[in-house]
Amino acid sequence: MDVHNTNITVVGAGNGGKSMAAHLALLGCPVTLYNRTPENVAMIRRRGGIELEGIGCPEGLGMLRLVTSDIGEAVRDASTIHIVLPSTAHAGIARAMAPHLADGQIVILHPGRTGGCLEFHYELRRNGCTARVILAEAETLLYACRSDGPAQARIFRIKEAVPLAALPATETSTVLGALAPTMPQFVDGETVLHTSLNNMGAIFHPALTLLNAGRIESTHGEFQFYIDGVTPSVARVLDALDRERITVAAALGIRARSAREWLKMAYNAEGDSLFEAIQNQPGYRGIRAPATLNHRYIHEDVPMSLVPIAELGEAYGVAVHQIRSIIQIACTVHQTDYTRRGRTLDRLGIQGLSIPELHRFVKEGIEGLA
Numbered sequence: 001m002d003v004h005n006t007n008i009t010v011v012g013a014g015n016g017g018k019s020m021a022a023h024l025a026l027l028g029c030p031v032t033l034y035n036r037t038p039e040n041v042a043m044i045r046r047r048g049g050i051e052l053e054g055i056g057c058p059e060g061l062g063m064l065r066l067v068t069s070d071i072g073e074a075v076r077d078a079s080t081i082h083i084v085l086p087s088t089a090h091a092g093i094a095r096a097m098a099p100h101l102a103d104g105q106i107v108i109l110h111p112g113r114t115g116g117c118l119e120f121h122y123e124l125r126r127n128g129c130t131a132r133v134i135l136a137e138a139e140t141l142l143y144a145c146r147s148d149g150p151a152q153a154r155i156f157r158i159k160e161a162v163p164l165a166a167l168p169a170t171e172t173s174t175v176l177g178a179l180a181p182t183m184p185q186f187v188d189g190e191t192v193l194h195t196s197l198n199n200m201g202a203i204f205h206p207a208l209t210l211l212n213a214g215r216i217e218s219t220h221g222e223f224q225f226y227i228d229g230v231t232p233s234v235a236r237v238l239d240a241l242d243r244e245r246i247t248v249a250a251a252l253g254i255r256a257r258s259a260r261e262w263l264k265m266a267y268n269a270e271g272d273s274l275f276e277a278i279q280n281q282p283g284y285r286g287i288r289a290p291a292t293l294n295h296r297y298i299h300e301d302v303p304m305s306l307v308p309i310a311e312l313g314e315a316y317g318v319a320v321h322q323i324r325s326i327i328q329i330a331c332t333v334h335q336t337d338y339t340r341r342g343r344t345l346d347r348l349g350i351q352g353l354s355i356p357e358l359h360r361f362v363k364e365g366i367e368g369l370a
Helices: 015-026 038-047 071-075 087-097 116-126 169-179 192-197 201-211 213-219 232-251 259-267 274-279 301-315 321-334 355-364
Strands: 008-011 031-034 049-054 060-063 066-068 080-083 106-109 134-138 143-149 152-158 162-167 186-188
Touching (some): 008 071, 015 031, 015 152, 049 143, 080 087, 087 106, 087 116, 087 301, 106 169, 116 162, 134 169, 134 192, 162 169, 162 192, 169 186, 169 355, 192 232, 201 213, 201 301, 201 321, 232 259, 232 274, 232 321, 301 321
Parallel strands (some): 008 031, 008 080, 106 134
Antiparallel strands (some): 134 162, 143 152
16 A cells, blocks of 8 residues: 555544654655644644654654634544544534445544444444444554644554454454555454453543542642552552453353453563552653543543443343442542433444344444344
8 A cells, every 4th residue: 555645544643643744744645634623723734744752653843734623524524533532422423423424534533532443433423424434443542642732643552462342343454454555563353342341541641630639639649540540459459350351251252351451461561469460560650640630531431331331231141349339430530420411322223133133243343134
């Protein structure tokens, strides 16, 4: 594939979106950047691109083909559309894109969190999209990155391997083939049930934030989130949540990675316990804690990650008391009903499906349903 003749759109101009747009542009791809708020990309538009610094990536000014706040203009003529937004925005951007998508386009969620592709598919169809697009989701964001300014981005690390799956899974090889020239780190993630249930943000983010709530509020996040925040006791809670997630996956016939296995795969970090593996991950050193509890680690990861895992567990006969306890604490802290606002099975379009029907859906598409 000639990347110089393949139009790519990146949706979202946050840390991840700016890093991805600049990275792809510096690799020679014609890149369009979309953000719904024109003021947020005004400096990028004036400069014509994004200045990228980092490790393991080309550096310099990544010149963009187009910067726009018109979603129709953004997706027109794009072969691949990368959605790099909080998962709370997935349903809304699916509704906005539904009238504009065309046959053969690839739409990838970076990441899907839990049930991202399922929700996106359901919203496209509910909003009249008949285009035969290929949907896919990454298990996690490819980059550890930050935004250093209105037209600047920094990549601290590019993960060594990130599983990705398409909906239906028969199209995963097509997506990986399209990404291979620029993002060879993506590997076959089997199905979107695998990528959803291997969502490590669900395990690491909400519980770690809530168990450090007093420290976050008293210091405004002035400590190392993973190094100082993960003590042996906190790690035991994370381990308990992880075991429930793995049990939910097993009930669906899926062998999910443990948190320790994921740390080895993504960062080559090992240890005799989850506590040791986290402490041995050098990329976690220097990462500060959230400055406030009003953070995506709660208001995104609870409804979009923990709630659907709990829903799947309860629908298919798995006790999820530890996960529900973290959801309930988050609801209390934020005085918000995250279960009602979250990705329930009806919002994923899979309410009432048997396990065989669910597997046929994610492997073969809607035609696979009985």
